[in-house]
Amino acid sequence: MSFMEQLKDGLSKTRKNFTERMEDLVGASVELDEDFMDEMEMILVAGDVGIKTTEKIMAALRKAAATRQIKSPAEALPFLKNYIADLLKTTGPRMRFKGHPSIVLVVGVNGVGKTTTIGKLSNYYRLMGYKVMMCAADTFRAGATEQLQIWGKKAQVDVIAHGDGADPAAVVYDGVKAAIARKADVLFVDTAGRLHNKTNLMKELDKIYRVIRKEIPDGPHETLLVLDATTGQNGLIQAKQFQQAAGITGIVLTKLDGTAKGGIAIAIAKELGVPVKYAGVGEGIDDLKPFDAMDFAQALI
Template structure:
């Protein structure tokens, strides 16, 4: 719309150029000169002056006409403006214009008519209906966030008891901040499976903060500890990125960590968001793995590519990629054969799957998610380190956090493996598989609302 409203600059230049060319042509043909001669008695000097005056008057008249036309166009088109942003955009175009002064009347027209139009829209019954719908959506989003946070807090109940409740007990038993207090906090963190290296890092940071802020009250240590935990868990790329189409998600991990269930929940989520999802049953070795994934596919109403039990996983992924291309799928989620991370031949087989994806699906955005069971503690860290050597892991899914009091494994995995935690499982339902948010996690862990 604004191209039409503000063609004045270009139009003025074009019209002026045409007038100048026309007058120049007329001068050459001595048509206008002859008229001037008759009026001023062939006075050459007056001829020159009057010719210039005629040229300027003609240009000014045309420019004035163009300006008036532009204002009229504004008055007509401004009726289509529906937001204050459009008015601001229009005024911005004028401010940057070479003919800012000439367009001042246009700007005034926009401000005057635009404000009346917006006022009219805001008082319109239809606008009130829209506002009501928007408010309902806002409230729905807020309620959803609250529900998710409540689920997170509930899911981390055991972890809170195993970490922050013990931290609170330690802090209450001291009247001053000293090395003994820090040693007791260190013990709590290590027993909560935070890991020795990560624990030492946390205590060192805490010691520096206590010294720099001159903290003497043990109660103040708690908030500083929470900030350190949040800082360690925060990552710029912690969000699972499936906006690009097509995207392929490869799920890796040992048997029993919850890969298939996680795939089912993700399929349900993205199908409900309107994406076209396809599943690949690449775990052909575990008994009933294909059937389990098929149940999730039916539940979420998405297609699945499968072979017989014991088939080559690479062949399944190959066929799934071909199907994804043919069906214009937005998201392909692949299960892979569960394997022991210390079995070299099985890990090499996983490498073959990645080669197939590299060769057959280079245009797809790739996410490689390592699924680990939080209840296994430091073994989860060991698994993550081993898988990272074989695969370019882009994120970690921590499942069964609701079943362990040693939730510190989240810190250990993020810190020692240096791969962002992207998803956490805090329950059995679909909603209990949540995007990882460092602040929400630390707030839930430390019992903040």
């Protein structure tokens, strides 16, 4: 199954909650009147697109109707598909890898799949020809280090680890030193699950940043926030909090295959101005792929 097919299959719950309602509306509507617009707005909000983003989409749809760019309800869905793809589209390189090594910090709350995401990303970039290493700086959650080591074996990459209860910043220091010594291209750093209101954990993240920058002044080169797509608007709230605390550069959206709230990808990309860089649509090591705006829009609508 191609990734496009996986994405389409994975978004089936979202489509049922989202696109099928749009199609019913289009089928029942004769004109692009205010009743049609109000119903479409409700569908977008219910699909977790978010209030602000929905308002922007609806303003564009109303303008397109007023200027006769679209002339009937049937033309609304193709317009929305292209408009959503444009909202999600990004330019430039997906990852800002600079020098050897490039440091990629991976953050997020507990249970979103950070460790699994690092394992899958490590495998992806190893297959792309990069020399990859991982650093087990989540020393807070019992078994996190062992879980990352298991992923290291699956992905065939080295893991720098101490053990449960160790100082995360010390693990990161050793990880950076080892990545430099072994001439790694990329070092993925796992971190403890953090909540915005856990002051000590956020201070720990600051310490990790300082350790990285002492050895590599322009690092980390990417800070990826892992979000569980099934949480819908809670994911958007998390993203805003982490953006303030950690300066995130990209989103990894996991569990798209199990959610009716896939519209959250649109809200995150638009309201935060932070790109969704990768999408997860399964449990397998190959089921995390680069996020493509048009593929997502086509799978959604």
